[in-house]
Amino acid sequence: MRDVAIVGVSQTKFGELWDKSFRDLVVEAGVEAIHDANMTGEDIDAMYIGNMSGGLFVGQEHIGALIAEHSGLAPIPATRVEAACASGGLALRQAIMAVASGYYDKVMAAGVEKMTDVVDATPAIAAAADREWEAQQGVTFPSLYAMMARRHMHEYGTTREQIAGFAVLGHKNGALNPKAQFQREISVDAVLNSTKVASPLNILDCSPVSDGAAAVVVCPAEDAKKYSDTPIYVKASTQASDTIALHSRKSLTTIESTINASRKAYDIAGIEAKDVDVAEVHDCFSINGLLAIEDLGFFKKGEGGQAIEDGLIERDGQVAVNPSGGLKARGHPLGATGIAQAAEITWQLRGDADKRQVDGAEIGLTQNIGGTGGTVAVHVLSRNK
Amino acid sequence: MRDVAIVGVSQTKFGELWDKSFRDLVVEAGVEAIHDANMTGEDIDAMYIGNMSGGLFVGQEHIGALIAEHSGLAPIPATRVEAACASGGLALRQAIMAVASGYYDKVMAAGVEKMTDVVDATPAIAAAADREWEAQQGVTFPSLYAMMARRHMHEYGTTREQIAGFAVLGHKNGALNPKAQFQREISVDAVLNSTKVASPLNILDCSPVSDGAAAVVVCPAEDAKKYSDTPIYVKASTQASDTIALHSRKSLTTIESTINASRKAYDIAGIEAKDVDVAEVHDCFSINGLLAIEDLGFFKKGEGGQAIEDGLIERDGQVAVNPSGGLKARGHPLGATGIAQAAEITWQLRGDADKRQVDGAEIGLTQNIGGTGGTVAVHVLSRNK
Numbered sequence: 001m002r003d004v005a006i007v008g009v010s011q012t013k014f015g016e017l018w019d020k021s022f023r024d025l026v027v028e029a030g031v032e033a034i035h036d037a038n039m040t041g042e043d044i045d046a047m048y049i050g051n052m053s054g055g056l057f058v059g060q061e062h063i064g065a066l067i068a069e070h071s072g073l074a075p076i077p078a079t080r081v082e083a084a085c086a087s088g089g090l091a092l093r094q095a096i097m098a099v100a101s102g103y104y105d106k107v108m109a110a111g112v113e114k115m116t117d118v119v120d121a122t123p124a125i126a127a128a129a130d131r132e133w134e135a136q137q138g139v140t141f142p143s144l145y146a147m148m149a150r151r152h153m154h155e156y157g158t159t160r161e162q163i164a165g166f167a168v169l170g171h172k173n174g175a176l177n178p179k180a181q182f183q184r185e186i187s188v189d190a191v192l193n194s195t196k197v198a199s200p201l202n203i204l205d206c207s208p209v210s211d212g213a214a215a216v217v218v219c220p221a222e223d224a225k226k227y228s229d230t231p232i233y234v235k236a237s238t239q240a241s242d243t244i245a246l247h248s249r250k251s252l253t254t255i256e257s258t259i260n261a262s263r264k265a266y267d268i269a270g271i272e273a274k275d276v277d278v279a280e281v282h283d284c285f286s287i288n289g290l291l292a293i294e295d296l297g298f299f300k301k302g303e304g305g306q307a308i309e310d311g312l313i314e315r316d317g318q319v320a321v322n323p324s325g326g327l328k329a330r331g332h333p334l335g336a337t338g339i340a341q342a343a344e345i346t347w348q349l350r351g352d353a354d355k356r357q358v359d360g361a362e363i364g365l366t367q368n369i370g371g372t373g374g375t376v377a378v379h380v381l382s383r384n385k
Numbered sequence: 386m387r388d389v390a391i392v393g394v395s396q397t398k399f400g401e402l403w404d405k406s407f408r409d410l411v412v413e414a415g416v417e418a419i420h421d422a423n424m425t426g427e428d429i430d431a432m433y434i435g436n437m438s439g440g441l442f443v444g445q446e447h448i449g450a451l452i453a454e455h456s457g458l459a460p461i462p463a464t465r466v467e468a469a470c471a472s473g474g475l476a477l478r479q480a481i482m483a484v485a486s487g488y489y490d491k492v493m494a495a496g497v498e499k500m501t502d503v504v505d506a507t508p509a510i511a512a513a514a515d516r517e518w519e520a521q522q523g524v525t526f527p528s529l530y531a532m533m534a535r536r537h538m539h540e541y542g543t544t545r546e547q548i549a550g551f552a553v554l555g556h557k558n559g560a561l562n563p564k565a566q567f568q569r570e571i572s573v574d575a576v577l578n579s580t581k582v583a584s585p586l587n588i589l590d591c592s593p594v595s596d597g598a599a600a601v602v603v604c605p606a607e608d609a610k611k612y613s614d615t616p617i618y619v620k621a622s623t624q625a626s627d628t629i630a631l632h633s634r635k636s637l638t639t640i641e642s643t644i645n646a647s648r649k650a651y652d653i654a655g656i657e658a659k660d661v662d663v664a665e666v667h668d669c670f671s672i673n674g675l676l677a678i679e680d681l682g683f684f685k686k687g688e689g690g691q692a693i694e695d696g697l698i699e700r701d702g703q704v705a706v707n708p709s710g711g712l713k714a715r716g717h718p719l720g721a722t723g724i725a726q727a728a729e730i731t732w733q734l735r736g737d738a739d740k741r742q743v744d745g746a747e748i749g750l751t752q753n754i755g756g757t758g759g760t761v762a763v764h765v766l767s768r769n770k
Binding site: 001021053054055056058059060061062063064065066068069073074075076077079080083084090094097098100101102123124126127128129130132135238239240241242243245248256257260370371375 | 386406431437438439440441443444445446447448449450451453454458459460461462463464465466467468469475478479482483485486487488508509511512513514515516517520623624625626627628629630633641642645755756759760
């Protein structure tokens with residue numbers, strides 16, 4: 001198995017991008033990532049596209065071919081990968097595997113979602129839940145995560161303010177990220193007084209409906225210096241599944257697939273949770289950021305709220321979490337998120353993250369979740385070969 | 386890169402399966418393939434699911450996790466792959482790559498589509514075309530393939546009867562396949578006198594709307610004899626893209642991505658087109674079967690019609706094409722087709738195809754198309770290591 005490195009990354013601005021189509025977004029991200037890798041389109045051997053629901057959002061499937069054509073990369077193989085909001089993370093995994101296997105040398109993984117072309121994004125998003133057992137009964141994602149939040153408060157005494165603190169942190173970092181959908185700070189009070197969505201979660205606990213794309217170029221680690229002065233090395237790429245329906249889980253306060261995927265990733269990378277300097281975690285709702293920092297092993301179960309309150313996940317804290325602003329402030333175009341996470345960690349490990357730079361970051365991690373944890377992808381990236 | 390073998394295959398009956406749900410179908414196919422590989426569920430390390438549009442057909446995305454849960458295989462990684470009607474072929478490719486890379490040892494590739502839960506399947510199927518440039522203008526797949534048929538007749542003098550002959554062949558073989566949707570023969574006259582769909586194509590030139598699933602289990606070639614007395618070896622797995630929109634092609638009578646993918650496959654496998662004993666090709670419409678036998682190099686461009694008329698693709702002909710009945714008679718549950726093709730070739734090369742057995746078949750090929758050729762996957766399989 002060949003080792004793999006990231007040599008090019010990009011992200012479009014995330015937001016309500018009325019002037020850009022689904023295909024425009026991927027092409028913009030793809031071209032920029034190829035340039036960032038000091039390559040031209042002709043260098044790319046294959047591409048993977050992470051996209052949750054082109055079908056329900058823009059009436060378009062067959063997304064690999066669409067993107068290959070519109071980015072001028074046909075006839076190379078182009079494959080769309082889907083795992084709800086973890087589609088991007090899984091596309092990156094397939095790109096890594098394609099290089100590791102020796103099938104291809106230079107592979108692009110891109111992610112995209114165009115969510116603002118429908119009047120109501122909720123029915124499409126609900127397709128990430130179990131349609132027959134959850135969505136058809138009226139369950140939506142805010143309500144699922146609200147149950148997880150309520151249970152965490154009940155079991156561990158986590159406060160409403162601590163949960164809100166994760167969204168506040170996202171906006172604090174997002175204010176420094178020119179590609180973030182929301183570039184302004186918010187307060188805990190603002191979160192607590194914002195419109196109620198599904199008690200205890202308010203609108204400012206929720207990531208937004210977003211358009212956007214991101215892209216990453218990978219190649220064999222041994223060739224990486226040809227394309228980048230600061231290649232970032234993939235130390236582990238893991239994935240785990242769990243029940244798609246929340247009601248089938250043993251616990252509402254632990255995402256088992258995060259534990260499974262991250263522990264395997266630490267083993268493969270030869271590190272421990274405490275070695276991670278910077279992490280991009282999947283805070284589609286504020287409570288999910290809190291669950292992530294516990295389930296990844298950064299803090300003990302039940303102590304995530306206190307860690308947020310104590311500033312332990314700030315950029316200068318014990319572990320810098322979501323320096324990009326995370327899903328809450330950077331935005332969450334579903335299929336793009338896993339790739340945008342890898343782009344952010346790459347910028348951080350290169351030392352290219354400008355005002356939001358985490359000083360001296362050497363080991364980074366991404367955690368990308370589908371649904372309520374039916375799928376989790378974890379990547380460990382490093383400055384050092 | 387590790388060599389890979391197929392050690393277990395299965396297919397549900399294809400048809401209008403009102404009594405089975407989307408998830409039921411995959412579980413049925415998956416369990417049978419695992420048993421066929423003399424394994425239990427615990428042996429499987431990862432799974433790939435080919436599915437075109439769970440979103441538009443049954444309102445369900447996040448299909449990997451759904452299937453992992455309902456087949457009892459969670460927490461293993463489960464990844465959905467989509468490329469319209471080539472979704473199955475690409476899922477098989479990813480499974481092969483996952484084993485070749487060393488990431489996993491025993492991997493299932495399954496394919497599924499449940500098309501009869503919607504009142505009209507056409508809008509969902511049209512998502513395989515370019516939504517903005519084709520489908521929104523009213524183009525459907527019968528009309529696209531009708532243009533290709535008309536042009537082939539114009540350029541090469543191909544007759545309407547020759548095109549119909551491909552559908553007749555499918556039904557002749559399908560009549561011997563207990564898992565086929567249509568198990569009865571039809572005549573050229575029946576095709577010519579059936580309801581007009583898009584001139585020159587009639588209803589009996591078109592593959593049906595189908596429900597169904599299929600599954601394949603792959604492992605390293607060096608371990609294959611542990612699981613099967615007659616493992617079938619993957620000699621090549623290739624894929625190519627082309628424009629998704631038909632109007633952007635140089636030719637309407639050649640699917641360039643079939644040429645690209647098949648020539649690369651022949652190179653990798655060290656064979657020529659004439660070495661293929663049995664092939665399952667993508668006859669979503671009769672004309673597409675005709676294009677396939679030309680573009681794969683079995684016959685020269687323009688001579689496919691005569692080859693059909695002369696019986697050269699019958700089971701005892703120069704090359705046995707679609708002994709299963711093909712998409713026309715076996716049925717075409719979109720995401721399942723590429724996997725069902727691999728299952729049929731495996732049965733043929735094992736000598737397990739009962740009444741439809743192609744005598745002495747040693748080298749087989751599958752060709753799985755997305756859209757009008759925006760994606761093509763080709764696999765070369767062999768009895769011999």
